Structure formats: structure tokens, C-alpha cells
Amino acid sequence: xxxxATTTVSPDDYPFAHRVRVRFAETDxxxxxxxxxxxxxxxxxxxxxxxxxxxxxxxxxxxGLDFAVVEATVRYxxxxxxxxxxxxxxxVADPPRATFALAYLLRRGDETMATARTVHxxxxxxxxxxxxxxxxxxxxxxxx
Amino acid sequence: xxxxATTTVSPDDYPFAHRVRVRFAETDxxxxxxxxxxxxxxxxxxxxxxxxxxxxxxxxxxxGLDFAVVEATVRYxxxxxxxxxxxxxxxVADPPRATFALAYLLRRGDETMATARTVHxxxxxxxxxxxxxxxxxxxxxxxx
Amino acid sequence: xxxxATTTVSPDDYPFAHRVRVRFAETDxxxxxxxxxxxxxxxxxxxxxxxxxxxxxxxxxxxGLDFAVVEATVRYxxxxxxxxxxxxxxxVADPPRATFALAYLLRRGDETMATARTVHxxxxxxxxxxxxxxxxxxxxxxxx
Amino acid sequence: xxxxATTTVSPDDYPFAHRVRVRFAETDxxxxxxxxxxxxxxxxxxxxxxxxxxxxxxxxxxxGLDFAVVEATVRYxxxxxxxxxxxxxxxVADPPRATFALAYLLRRGDETMATARTVHxxxxxxxxxxxxxxxxxxxxxxxx
Numbered sequence: 001x002x003x004x005a006t007t008t009v010s011p012d013d014y015p016f017a018h019r020v021r022v023r024f025a026e027t028d029x030x031x032x033x034x035x036x037x038x039x040x041x042x043x044x045x046x047x048x049x050x051x052x053x054x055x056x057x058x059x060x061x062x063x064g065l066d067f068a069v070v071e072a073t074v075r076y077x078x079x080x081x082x083x084x085x086x087x088x089x090x091x092v093a094d095p096p097r098a099t100f101a102l103a104y105l106l107r108r109g110d111e112t113m114a115t116a117r118t119v120h121x122x123x124x125x126x127x128x129x130x131x132x133x134x135x136x137x138x139x140x141x142x143x144x
Numbered sequence: 145x146x147x148x149a150t151t152t153v154s155p156d157d158y159p160f161a162h163r164v165r166v167r168f169a170e171t172d173x174x175x176x177x178x179x180x181x182x183x184x185x186x187x188x189x190x191x192x193x194x195x196x197x198x199x200x201x202x203x204x205x206x207x208g209l210d211f212a213v214v215e216a217t218v219r220y221x222x223x224x225x226x227x228x229x230x231x232x233x234x235x236v237a238d239p240p241r242a243t244f245a246l247a248y249l250l251r252r253g254d255e256t257m258a259t260a261r262t263v264h265x266x267x268x269x270x271x272x273x274x275x276x277x278x279x280x281x282x283x284x285x286x287x288x
Numbered sequence: 289x290x291x292x293a294t295t296t297v298s299p300d301d302y303p304f305a306h307r308v309r310v311r312f313a314e315t316d317x318x319x320x321x322x323x324x325x326x327x328x329x330x331x332x333x334x335x336x337x338x339x340x341x342x343x344x345x346x347x348x349x350x351x352g353l354d355f356a357v358v359e360a361t362v363r364y365x366x367x368x369x370x371x372x373x374x375x376x377x378x379x380v381a382d383p384p385r386a387t388f389a390l391a392y393l394l395r396r397g398d399e400t401m402a403t404a405r406t407v408h409x410x411x412x413x414x415x416x417x418x419x420x421x422x423x424x425x426x427x428x429x430x431x432x
Numbered sequence: 433x434x435x436x437a438t439t440t441v442s443p444d445d446y447p448f449a450h451r452v453r454v455r456f457a458e459t460d461x462x463x464x465x466x467x468x469x470x471x472x473x474x475x476x477x478x479x480x481x482x483x484x485x486x487x488x489x490x491x492x493x494x495x496g497l498d499f500a501v502v503e504a505t506v507r508y509x510x511x512x513x514x515x516x517x518x519x520x521x522x523x524v525a526d527p528p529r530a531t532f533a534l535a536y537l538l539r540r541g542d543e544t545m546a547t548a549r550t551v552h553x554x555x556x557x558x559x560x561x562x563x564x565x566x567x568x569x570x571x572x573x574x575x576x
Contacts, residue, residue, distance in 0.1 A: 021332075023328050023331060023332050023335075024172060024173065024178075024331055024335065024345070025172065025178050025180050025327070025328035025331055026328075027172045027173035028168060028169065028171045028172065028173070029168065029171035029172070029173070029175040029176075029225075029226050029493075030498055030500070031173040031175075032173075034168075034169050035471060035501040035504060036169050036468055036471035036472050036475075039313070039467060039468035039471065040311050040313035040314075040468055043311060043312055043313055043468075044309075044311050047311075047312065047371065056371070057312070057370075057371065058370060058371040061370075061461075066462055068462070068508070068511075069467040069508055070507070070508050070509075071505070071506065071507045071508065072467060072504075072505070072506050072508075073503070073504070073505040073506075074503065074504050074505075075502070075503045076500070076501055076502050076503065076504075079500075079559075081173075082173050082345075082346060082349075083335065083344070083345065083346040127511075165476075167472050167475060167476050167479075168475055168479065168489070169471070169472035169475055170472075173349075174354055174356070179327060179357040179360060180324055180327035180328050180331075183323060183324035183327065183457070184324050184455050184457035184458075187324075187455060187456055187457055188453075188455050191455075191456065191515065200515070201456070201514075201515065202514060202515040205317075205514075210318055212318070212364070212367075213323040213364055214363070214364050215361070215362065215363045215364065216323060216360075216361070216362050216364075217359070217360065217361040217362075218359065218360050218361075219358065219359045220356070220357055220358050220359065220360075221358075223356075223415075226489075226490060226493075227479065227488070227489065227490040271367075312460060312461065312466075313460065313466050313468050315460045315461035316456060316457065316459045316460065316461070317456065317459035317460070317461070317463040317464075317513075317514050319461040319463075320461075322456075322457050324457050369461075370461050
């Protein structure tokens with residue numbers, strides 16, 4: 001997959017989906033969801049995904065590990081609006097390397113709203129690199 | 145001063161002022177600054193105030209002290225809009241107790257935009273109470 | 289009820305509850321939920337409450353009405369942390385006047401985490417005052 | 433320039449710089465600036481850039497034009513911390529097309545903190561496409 005937010009827009013290609021509803025606080029004076037609001041949604045979906053696969057992020061952090069975000073890209077396709085319910089589909093994106101990546105597809109009903117990609121590094125509290133978590137090699141968690 | 149956000153709307157009554165400019169990200173679909181945006185402005189003004197009086201918050205925190213927010217009240221008088229430049233006036237509000245308080249006046253030019261009040265407790269990293277900082281007894285830093 | 293965030297801490301006194309989970313984006317360097325994060329939670333609970341009583345906020349806005357926030361107060365009792373699930377209890381707080389008020393109780397399990405109060409004015413898009421919505425006189429929606 | 437956040441890390445290559453200071457509200461429980469905080473900084477720098485070149489965004493919007501964000505990428509190189517002062521360097525990035533792009537370099541003193549890129553479309557309030565603004569063809573505003 002390329003380094004930008006290009007990813008499949010077929011929801012069935014993702015192993016997990018999480019629903020968010022656009023808060024009024026997340027809108028802006030264009031009467032749409034502000035583009036910065038998407039990153040916390042991706043994060044919330046990521047945390048829900050980790051919990052669902054038995055990897056709750058709070059306990060990862062308690063174990064002294066963090067998944068630092070080293071890159072984030074969002075491609076905004078259609079504006080989301082206040083009170084919209086969005087499905088955030090998520091899955092592992094890249095072959096394992098020093099970093100790992102997740103890809104995202106945001107849909108409102110059948111509409112593709114946005115695609116996204118975040119790149120993470122596993123780091124210790126002192127910032128030193130750790131091995132990526134094992135789930136990133138699990139084929140069932142990958143975007144097809 | 146009462147416990148709510150009632151405070152003097154005369155800017156000369158405050159020992160310090162800090163300027164903020166409304167970000168587009170801080171607006172909402174009513175095309176005004178979202179009400180939650182004000183708390184980070186108060187905080188930014190508070191941090192600038194502490195720096196100006198020789199009490200930089202980063203070094204307070206490095207000394208193992210935090211000023212936890214135990215109460216916050218904002219009274220919204222006029223809507224602020226994207227790109228507005230606001231003066232956030234700030235000063236010590238209350239007679240010293242276990243907690244201490246700051247009062248705020250937000251103005252756009254000569255217009256009173258909002259008043260606010262935050263109540264803080266000095267706490268150690270473990271959450272235990274500490275003595276309030278000495279500046280809160282300094283008469284020159286108080287709202288008149 | 290007084291003008292500040294004093295409200296009953298018995299969840300049974302509220303006609304409605306909404307659940308939120310603390311996002312990582314909502315924490316701060318004290319490793320707790322930042323105090324400004326609470327206002328969007330109150331708003332999300334308010335919107336869910338309005339939807340539940342047949343008053344979806346998106347259609348209220350489509351009808352040219354807004355519930356402007358004219359005052360907000362939060363009393364922070366216990367720090368909330370990343371991934372905490374909180375119940376936000378909400379109900380109508382005040383006798384009807386030109387403005388109307390909602391009161392909130394935030395709990396994590398059986399712990400009281402925070403209380404809050406928001407005051408609203410019904411306004412037309414041009415900012416002129418409108419009559420408060422009728423639900424605020426419904427005794428079943430009031431905080432006891 | 434590639435589609436991701438790859439851009440020159442030499443500040444002299446940018447026609448404009450804007451300073452931001454990391455708010456406490458923008459930190460997270462890793463005690464660093466949360467990755468979503470960067471997008472409002474880029475936006476604030478973009479708005480300041482537009483103002484500096486005689487293109488104040490508020491009047492652009494008053495003219496019925498918006499610069500919708502259609503893509504955003506940030507590459508996070510070093511964590512920024514509370515109260516850090518950052519210089520956000522900004523300039524036009526791409527040859528004009530239907531969209532236009534800006535590139536960003538974030539520095540703390542002499543350290544490269546992050547690079548970024550946002551892609552915009554000029555749109556009318558009804559969402560229909562408009563011609564990109566003329567400044568994007570001005571060679572003096574381009575990243576070298």
C-alpha cells in the first residue's frame with residue numbers, strides 16, 4: 001500500500017469497525033466536522049480495535065509500552081456533519097517493519113467519507129524503540 | 145466574590161492581560177467559538193500570567209506541584225468569532241483558602257465577551273494536597 | 289438549586305444517563321482527562337438526552353433554533369483517566385425562565401466524578417431570543 | 433514533491449513562519465503534545481500566512497469562498513512538550529492544479545520537530561469547485 005491514505009474503500013476488507021457520532025464540538029464554522037476531529041476518531045477506533053483483539057491499550061501502557069504516532073494522513077472525501085453516525089473500519093496495513101501501520105475507512109451508511117492511515121512505533125517510556133506488537137503479523141487482522 | 149463567574153468587567157481591575165486569536169478549529173456549526181474552546185484560552189492566559197510573575201508553570205510541574213482545576217465556570221456574554229482577537233484579563237480572585245481562584249474577563253476591543261472563574265488546588269503528583277502558592281496572597285496580583 | 293454546579297449526586301434523581309469513554313486525546317500531561325474535555329461530554333449527553341425525549345438537536349437546528357450556552361460550570365471531584373467509562377446523568381435543573389438549565393452528574397461505577405450545570409438560551413439564527421422549549425416544564429425530565 | 437509529508441527541513445526554504453506555544457490542553461498522558469493538536473497549529477499558521485500575504489481568511493470566507501482541507505499528512509519526528517515554543521514554517525508546495533497544497537516544517541529552536549502537508553480545494557458554500565486563489569502561482573510564496 002502506498003504511504004499516503006490510499007486504501008481499499010470496501011468495508012468488508014477490514015477486520016473491525018467502530019461507530020462514532022459527530023459531536024457538535026467537533027464541527028466548525030463551515031458547518032462540517034473540522035478536519036482535526038478525525039484523528040481522535042481514528043484513535044478511538046484504534047483503541048476499540050486493540051481492546052477487541054485482546055490488547056487493551058490501557059494495559060499496554062501499564063506494561064510500559066506506547067504506540068507513538070509517527071505519521072498520520074487523512075484524505076477527506078465527503079464532509080461529515082453534526083450528529084452523523086460514522087463507521088470507522090480499521091485493520092493492519094503494512095508488512096511489519098520497525099514501525100507498523102493501520103488503515104482506516106470512514107463511511108456514513110454506504111457513503112465513503114474518508115480514508116486514513118496512521119503509522120506507529122512501539123516505544124518504551126524513555127522513547128527507546130521496542131519490538132512491534134505481535135498482532136501486526138496476524139493475517140486475520142490485516143486489511144485485504 | 146460569589147462562587148459563580150461574576151467578576152468585575154473593568155479591564156483595569158486585572159493585573160495582567162493575555163491575547164488570544166480565535167482559531168478556525170475552535171469554531172462550531174453556529175459559526176461562533178465553541179463554548180469548550182474558552183477553557184484552553186483561560187489556561188493559556190493563566191500560564192502566561194504565571195510566567196509573567198516569575199512562576200513558570202513548567203518549572204512548577206518540574207518541582208512536583210500541579211494546580212489541579214477543581215471548578216470552572218464561564219459566563220458567555222457575546223459570541224466570539226473566527227479570527228477575533230481577544231484580551232483575556234486575569235487576576236487572583238479569592239482570599240486564600242485550601243483552594244485558590246482566578247477570575248477572568250474576556251474582551252474584544254471594548255466589548256465584554258465573557259467572564260470566568262477557575263478554582264485550583266495545589267497538589268503533589270500523588271494527588272495529596274499542598275500549600276497554595278505564595279503569589280495568591282500578593283495584593284498586586286488580585287482582581288480589585 | 290444554586291447557580292454553581294451544586295446538584296444531587298444520587299444518579300436516581302436524574303431522568304437520563306449517557307455513557308462516554310475517555311479518549312486518549314482527552315487526557316493531558318497530568319495523565320488525567322483534561323478539564324476542558326468535560327464540556328463536550330456534557331454536550332454529547334445533552335444531545336443524547338434531547339434525542340431520547342423526541343427532540344433531536346439536529347432537527348431543532350434545522351428549524352432555525354439553537355440552544356446557545358450562556359453559562360457552564362463544572363466541579364471536578366475525582367480525576368477521570370484514559371479509557372474510563374463514565375455515566376453522564378442529566379436532567380432539567382431550573383424553573384423555567386428566559387433561560388433554562390441542565391444539571392449533570394458524572395460517575396465512574398459508583399464513584400461521583402464531577403457535577404456540572406449548563407445554562408442555555410433559545411435563540412434564532414440572528415441571535416434574537418426565542419421561547420424556551422416546552423420540555424423544560426415537563427416534571428418527568430427534571431432533576432429531583 | 434511526493435504526496436506524503438516529505439518536505440525540505442531547511443527553514444530558509446519557507447517564505448513565512450508563525451510561532452505557537454504548546455498549550456497544556458494540547459498534551460496527553462504520554463506528557464507530549466497529542467498528535468491531533470498539530471492540525472490546528474498548521475491551520476493557525478496557514479491563516480497567519482494568508483493574512484501576511486494580504487489574503488485574510490475571514491474576508492475570503494466573507495466572499496463566499498472556503499479552502500476545504502481534502503488531505504492532511506503529518507510526520508512526527510520529535511515529541512513537542514507543554515510550553516514549547518515552536519516555529520511553524522509554511523509555504524506553497526505544489527504546482528497549481530484543481531487543488532493546491534501547503535508544506536510545513538515545525539522546529540523547536542534548531543530541532544526539526546515535524547513536517548506536514550495539507551491539500552486544499554477552493555469551494556463555494558454549496559460545495560462546488562472554484563478556481564484556486566492566485567497566490568499559489570506566486571513563486572515568492574513557494575517552498576524552495
